Structure formats: C-alpha cells, structure tokens
Amino acid sequence: MKMDSQYQKNSNFLKTGVTVLKGVSPYRQRLLAKLGVLTAGDLLEYFPRSWEFLPEPAYISELRKGMDASVVGIIESIDFKQFRRPPFVEVYLVDNSGNFRLVWFNGGYILNQIDIGMPLLAYGKVSSYKHQLQMTNPRFRVLEEGEYADVKSLGGSVYPATKGLTTGQIKYLIRNSLETLCQHVPEFFTDQYRQKTQLLSRKTAFHQIHQPLEQQEADQALRTLKYEELFLMQLGLALRRNRVAKSNPISVMGWDKKLDTHIRRRFPFMLTEDQDAVIDEIVADMLSRHPMNRLLQGDVGSGKTVVAVYAALMAVANKSQAVIMAPTEILAQQHYDNICRYLEGSRVNIKLVTGSITGKKRQKIHEQIKDGEIDIVVGTVALLNDEIEYRRLGLVVIDEQHKFGVDQRARVRKGALPHTLVMTATPIPRTITMTAFGDLDVSVIKHSPPGRGRVKTRVVEQGKRDEAIEFIHARIKAGKQAFFVYPRITSSEDETEVKAALYEHKRLSIKDFPEFEVGLLHGRMSAAEKSEIMESFRSGKINILVSTVVIEVGVDVPNATIMVIETADRFGLAQLHQLRGRIGRGQSDSYCFLFGDLENEIAAKRLAMMEKSHNGFEIAEFDLSIRGPGEMFSTRQHGMPDLKLANIVEDFDLLCMARRDAAQFVKDDPLLEKPENVNLREAIIDKYGEKLGLIGIG
Structure with a gap:
C-alpha cells in the first residue's frame, strides 16, 4: 500500500473543515463560510487587509x-x-x-x-x-x-469582516490556531535558495503576516508570500510549456515556396510585413515535430484572419483537417463567408457548424467531418459537441480566445494534439500575457493593412449632442451607415439612467432619423433574425443599426463610418476599442462619438484616453493601471486561480523574477524529481494539475 507523503499529510490537514480548529463553533463556521473560509488552510490564507502598529x-x-x-x-x-x-x-x-x-x-x-x-x-x-x-x-x-x-x-492585523464576525474575533481565531496551522506548512525552497532570493521560510512568513510586530515584518512576509504565489503560477505554466514541447512527436508537415505561392494567390491583396513575419513563425512551428501552441495578438482590423487561413491551408495541403472556432454565430458566419470567397473555385471543402444547424443536416456534416470529406470546419461552441469526430485534426484556431474558458479550448481538440493558434483582437498587456498565457509563444501584428481611412474619436458633452446628431445626419444622407451601441437591451428599474437599445431604437426611428431605415440587433434574437439584420445592413438596406455589444467582435461593413457609443463610461476601454474597430474598415475616414458621464473624474480620464490613442496595447495598459486586471483579464478565465496577495501591475518586478526563476527550475529539473523539489511538485499538482494537464509529472 502506498504511504502518503509528508506533504500529503500536511495538505490533508489543511483541507480539513475549519471546525477542526479551536474556537470554531458550527455558528462561526457558517459565518466564516460567507468569507470563503471553509477549511483550516483557508483560514491560514485569510490574509489581513492592513495592519495597525x-x-x-x-x-x-x-x-x-x-x-x-x-x-x-x-x-x-x-x-x-x-x-x-x-x-x-x-x-x-x-x-x-x-x-x-x-x-x-x-x-x-x-x-x-x-x-x-x-x-x-x-x-x-x-x-x-x-x-x-x-x-x-x-x-x-x-x-x-x-x-x-x-x-x-x-494593534497588528486588520481582517475583512462580516456581520456577526468582527475583525477582532477573526484575529482571535487565527491567533489561537496559528501555531497548529504553521506546523502543517511545507517548505518549498531550500535554505540556500531562500538566502539567495531574500525570502523568509513559509512558516515565518505566515507568522509574520498574521502577527507582525512592526511594518517591516509585515512587508517581509508579504514579499515572500507574493513571490510564492507568482512562482507557483509561473512554474505551472513553465512545466506545461515544457510538457507540450516534449510531448509525443507529431507528423512533420511539409512546406516549400511552391505551396507558399499557391496559398498567397488566394488572397486578393499583398500581405503586410507584420503578417509575413507572423506567418514565418507559424510555418516554423508547424514544421516542428512538436505541436504549435501560439497566441496571435493583433489590433482590430490588423488582418489576423488571413494569417489563420494561411495556417489552415497549410494543414489542408498536408492532408489534415483545420478547425476555426469563433464566439458568436455572426463572427463564425463572417469567417465562413470570407474563407469561401478566398477559396472560390478551389477543391478545399469548407463547412459551417453552429447551434442553429440541426437535424439531418447536422448529422450529415458530422459524418462528413468524421470521414475526412471536410477540410476546414468553421463554427461556434457547437464544435464542442461530443458527436463531432475528426479523421485527422491538424490545426485548431480559436478566435477571440478570451471569450472561451480553458476547458472549452481543450475540448475543441477532442483529445488530439493538433497545432493550436489562439487569436485575440483585445490587446493584452505584457503583465497579463506573462500570467495567463505564460505557456504560449506570442506573436503580434502591430500595423493594419494600408489603404484604410482614419478613425477620429470624439467625447461629446451633453450640450453638444444635437450638434453631433446633425453631423451624423449629414453623413448618412451622403450614403454612409452608422452604428448606435447601447450597454443594455432594456433598462432595469434601478438603472433608469442607462440608455437601452429597445427604447432608443424607437426614439431614433421616430425623432432623430425618421427618413432613414433604422434596424435593431441584440443577443435575444434568434440566429436567423441576426443573420437577416446583418445582411440588410451589409447590403445598405438599413442605414443605422442600433445594437448592443453583440457587434463587438468581427462585424465587417466597410461602408459603416459612424459609431455612437451611449453611456460609454460603462464600458471597459478594451471593449470601447473593440467596438470602435467596427468602423474604419473601408477607405473613407470614420467617426466614433462617445457619450458618457464626464463629471466623474476617472471616467473622464478614461474616455479622454480613447480620444488620444488608437493603439490598443497602449489603451489596455492604461486601463489596467486604472482599473486593475478585472474580469476580462482575470486569471480565473484562463484556468488559473485568482491571486490572493500579488498584484501583477504593482508587483511586476516580482513577477519577472518569479518567471525567470521558474524557467530555471524547469530547465534544471524538468519533472521536479530532485528530493528538494518534492514539495513543489506536489503543490503544483495539487493547485494546477488538472487545469494545466500536469498530473503526469506526479
């Protein structure tokens, strides 16, 4: 019978319900649960929010x-x-x-x-x-x-409290249990390593963060525990990166100049230098004996889809199937239409798979995919259906990857080891890339294709609204089209000040633009209704499209040169930048008008940034510095638990140190087999094993 390791024994105690600790009655157990404290380990890691000396x-x-x-x-x-x-x-x-x-x-x-x-x-x-x-x-x-x-x-620690459980009572509970809890804290690093990196032992760090005698002790404990959080995350990512690189070899794909020329002929334009550089990186990956695992970042309209199509055609030329998954039916349909246009007259078989395709038609497509008759499959989350099987899956492309969780991204591969390219038009600051995508190679398309008009952004004060509407009226009369975007479909009773699409659609149709065709698009419509509305807008039958953020990604209508975003202060800057990317797709200059609350100083600063910059990465860094990582860039979205102490913006130097040190650990001991790394290996499996596919290192 296998004996539990010392780490597992300690871990089992820390995972025991909190009532194992002195002073925790069933009543207090219920109150602690409100604070997310369920186990003995949760109480140990219920950190103070401040200290009083x-x-x-x-x-x-x-x-x-x-x-x-x-x-x-x-x-x-x-x-x-x-x-x-x-x-x-x-x-x-x-x-x-x-x-x-x-x-x-x-x-x-x-x-x-x-x-x-x-x-x-x-x-x-x-x-x-x-x-x-x-x-x-x-x-x-x-x-x-x-x-x-x-x-x-x-003085000492001040804890976040809840009704019925004061900070003093929490402090008393922790103080009475701290010695017992610290007996079960495993060390991760040797004395020599801690001395080199100026870290406390874990036991000392937990003591000092809960019971510091002065601010310096609290600061030392914070640095140690923040480093530990960041190091474990970076070590998990480094192990996964190493595991993918050393995973079972796959068949090497072939490529030569003849194939390159053949693929490029399919595009009715020259590719940009950035696109060429990224294609070179992807080709090198796909010529390797190990699966590509690459993140492609490109600002709105920079031409990422063309790069994805190039990769897909390289896979097809090597007798493999390619999958392109998008978050919405609108974007999936657009990808499908564009690829069909590029490949018109070719022998490449393409099919669209969405939730609205049902019955015998869906069954037939599934059979064709299984038999290998379909070369490129474009679709939505419908591609995750268990019924879908591939004959030889060679490439998976996931567009707007932040819209999908890690589990969905893994399921689309169907247990195979294809090359994987994930793309995003939401610029991701370097700090986030290092935490959430540390296991991926990163490519960036910085510049948009030439020949596109400028997009001018204006923040509109309430008193100048009529002037902006007059300008928009003149542009539409000249044959251009406009988006009006709202944060809600309808307004709730407690948000009457937030403008909503349904009401504003009626008002714009009757009051501001009675002589024009005003359409409505939102998430509660059926796929057929959305498709019909978008086709009417693309063809010019609809002059103004009133919409929610359903048009945030992928919608491409070159004649739409006006965008109005109502209650713009309610949106994140990355989302505003995404929405603004729906215009400026043609040769004419375009105009984005932001209506919002300018009395709020932070809101005014954020909207002013949209006027000042059109660089998505610069905007994302600014938004991150003001708002913090937020849910859009939350580590949880990418399968990593949220950080309890470290802040990837404020602790960037510590993050860089942890990343460098974790890479060295994996280089020196790829499976963490050395005796001094046993606790680290077990902690990593415990924390990230299933999420990062690291169970095998155990």
Whole structure:
C-alpha cells in the first residue's frame, strides 16, 4: 500500500473543515463560510487587509494635546447623553496617574461592548475641550485577560469582516490556531535558495503576516508570500510549456515556396510585413515535430484572419483537417463567408457548424467531418459537441480566445494534439500575457493593412449632442451607415439612467432619423433574425443599426463610418476599442462619438484616453493601471486561480523574477524529481494539475 507523503499529510490537514480548529463553533463556521473560509488552510490564507502598529501606551499624566497616543486604563464611568444633539457616550478611563475623558458621538452602539471595571485600550489624537484633555471617537479594544503586557499584539492585523464576525474575533481565531496551522506548512525552497532570493521560510512568513510586530515584518512576509504565489503560477505554466514541447512527436508537415505561392494567390491583396513575419513563425512551428501552441495578438482590423487561413491551408495541403472556432454565430458566419470567397473555385471543402444547424443536416456534416470529406470546419461552441469526430485534426484556431474558458479550448481538440493558434483582437498587456498565457509563444501584428481611412474619436458633452446628431445626419444622407451601441437591451428599474437599445431604437426611428431605415440587433434574437439584420445592413438596406455589444467582435461593413457609443463610461476601454474597430474598415475616414458621464473624474480620464490613442496595447495598459486586471483579464478565465496577495501591475518586478526563476527550475529539473523539489511538485499538482494537464509529472 502506498504511504502518503509528508506533504500529503500536511495538505490533508489543511483541507480539513475549519471546525477542526479551536474556537470554531458550527455558528462561526457558517459565518466564516460567507468569507470563503471553509477549511483550516483557508483560514491560514485569510490574509489581513492592513495592519495597525500602535505607539506604546502612555500614562494618562503624560498625554498632551495633539499627540497620537495609546492609553490603557480601567473604565471608571459610562454616561450616555442620548438627549443631547448630537447624542454621545462619555467614558472616564483611570490609571495610576489620573483619569481621562473619551467621547463617542452617536456612539450608542458601543454600550453593548463595554462595562464599568473593564480594562480598555483606546488610541487616537488627544484634543482638548473646556481645558480638559480628551479623545473624540477613538478606536478602542476591550482587553482580554493577559493582554495588558503585550501592547504591540493589540494593534497588528486588520481582517475583512462580516456581520456577526468582527475583525477582532477573526484575529482571535487565527491567533489561537496559528501555531497548529504553521506546523502543517511545507517548505518549498531550500535554505540556500531562500538566502539567495531574500525570502523568509513559509512558516515565518505566515507568522509574520498574521502577527507582525512592526511594518517591516509585515512587508517581509508579504514579499515572500507574493513571490510564492507568482512562482507557483509561473512554474505551472513553465512545466506545461515544457510538457507540450516534449510531448509525443507529431507528423512533420511539409512546406516549400511552391505551396507558399499557391496559398498567397488566394488572397486578393499583398500581405503586410507584420503578417509575413507572423506567418514565418507559424510555418516554423508547424514544421516542428512538436505541436504549435501560439497566441496571435493583433489590433482590430490588423488582418489576423488571413494569417489563420494561411495556417489552415497549410494543414489542408498536408492532408489534415483545420478547425476555426469563433464566439458568436455572426463572427463564425463572417469567417465562413470570407474563407469561401478566398477559396472560390478551389477543391478545399469548407463547412459551417453552429447551434442553429440541426437535424439531418447536422448529422450529415458530422459524418462528413468524421470521414475526412471536410477540410476546414468553421463554427461556434457547437464544435464542442461530443458527436463531432475528426479523421485527422491538424490545426485548431480559436478566435477571440478570451471569450472561451480553458476547458472549452481543450475540448475543441477532442483529445488530439493538433497545432493550436489562439487569436485575440483585445490587446493584452505584457503583465497579463506573462500570467495567463505564460505557456504560449506570442506573436503580434502591430500595423493594419494600408489603404484604410482614419478613425477620429470624439467625447461629446451633453450640450453638444444635437450638434453631433446633425453631423451624423449629414453623413448618412451622403450614403454612409452608422452604428448606435447601447450597454443594455432594456433598462432595469434601478438603472433608469442607462440608455437601452429597445427604447432608443424607437426614439431614433421616430425623432432623430425618421427618413432613414433604422434596424435593431441584440443577443435575444434568434440566429436567423441576426443573420437577416446583418445582411440588410451589409447590403445598405438599413442605414443605422442600433445594437448592443453583440457587434463587438468581427462585424465587417466597410461602408459603416459612424459609431455612437451611449453611456460609454460603462464600458471597459478594451471593449470601447473593440467596438470602435467596427468602423474604419473601408477607405473613407470614420467617426466614433462617445457619450458618457464626464463629471466623474476617472471616467473622464478614461474616455479622454480613447480620444488620444488608437493603439490598443497602449489603451489596455492604461486601463489596467486604472482599473486593475478585472474580469476580462482575470486569471480565473484562463484556468488559473485568482491571486490572493500579488498584484501583477504593482508587483511586476516580482513577477519577472518569479518567471525567470521558474524557467530555471524547469530547465534544471524538468519533472521536479530532485528530493528538494518534492514539495513543489506536489503543490503544483495539487493547485494546477488538472487545469494545466500536469498530473503526469506526479
């Protein structure tokens, strides 16, 4: 029988329900669950949000006006002046040197917490009232027996609390369990490594983050635990990258100049230098004996789809099937139409697979895919259907990859090891690329194809709205088309100020543009309705398309040169940049008008950035610095747990250090087999094993 390792024994204890710890009753267990604390390990990793380091308590006789002071004494009297305006609680505290007045305005709530004869610690600024020294609204703590002597421990950690469970009670629970918990904390690094990287032992770090005696101790603990978070993430990604590189060899694809020329003839335009450079990288990957695993970033309209089609045709030329998966039916249909146009007259068989294709037609397509009759399959999440089997899957292209979770991206491969190209038009800052996509090779298309008009962006104040509508009216009268984008389909009762597509469609049709055809597009429509509306807009039958963000990705109508985004401050900058990318697809200059709340200083700054820059990467970095990673770039979206302590923007230097160190670890010990790396290997399997396909390293 296999014995559990020391790591597993410790891990099993830390995974035990929190009631195993002293002082955690079933009632407190329910309250802790509200804070996400379910296990003993969760309590150990329930980190303080801040620390308070109090000055040594002064005797009452030593207090002076203007001092920030701590004072400890016995409550001599309590008086609630409830009929004064405002009402206040007055407490007199005594020690061996005198007495001292404490006042809490509107402080009736503290009467249930204090009583005459209790020892009390109060801290705040000393003021004076009618020649008498006092503290007004001081922070305080009723002392428990034995706390008198250790004043530094009375400050310390401040925890996020919940109703029924104060920060003091959480601190008390953690303090009583900390020794027990730390006995089960495995070390990840050798003494020599910790000395080189200036890290604390894990036991010391957990002690110091929960019970620091001064700010320097808290800072040391934070650095160690942040590094550990980032290192484990980077180590997981480095192991997966190494695993893919060393995975079972696949058949090498063939390529030569003749094939290159044959593919390029299919495009009715010259490719840009950026596209050529990325194609060279992809060809090198596909000529390798190991599967390509590449992320292609390109700003809106930069020509990523052409690169994907080149890769697909290379796979088809090597008698393999290619799959292109898009997040929406509109985008999948557009990819399908464009590829059909490029390949008109060729022998390449292409089929579209979406949720709206059902019955015998769907069954027939599935049979053709299985038999290898279909060369390129374009579709939506319908491609994840278990019924779909490929004869020889050689390439998977996933467009707008941030719209899909890791599980979906894995399922589309159907257990095979094809070359994989994931694409995004949402520019991803380098910090995010390093955390969420550290296992991928990255290519970037920086420049758009020549011959496209400029896109001019204007933030419109409320008073100039009519002027903007007049300008738009003139452009539509001249034969151009416009998008009007809204954040909601309908407004809810608590968001009446947020403009919604259904109501605004009626208003624009009747009031602002009665002589033009105004269409409506939103996510609740059927696939057939969406397709019909988009076709009417492309053909010019609809002059103005009122829409939600369903048009965020992929919609390509060169004659649409106007975009109005209502309540623009409600959108992330990356999303605004994506939406703006729907115009400027033709040769004419285009105009993007942003209507939003300019009174909010941060909102005004963000919208001003949209006026200033058309560089998606610059905009994404700016948005990241103001808002933080957010859900769009959340590590959870990519199968990685959210970071508890580290911040990839603020701790970028630490992230770079962790990435470099993790790569060296994998280079020196690819399967983490050395005795000193056993705990790291088991921690990685525990944390990321299934998500990153690392179970095999165990």
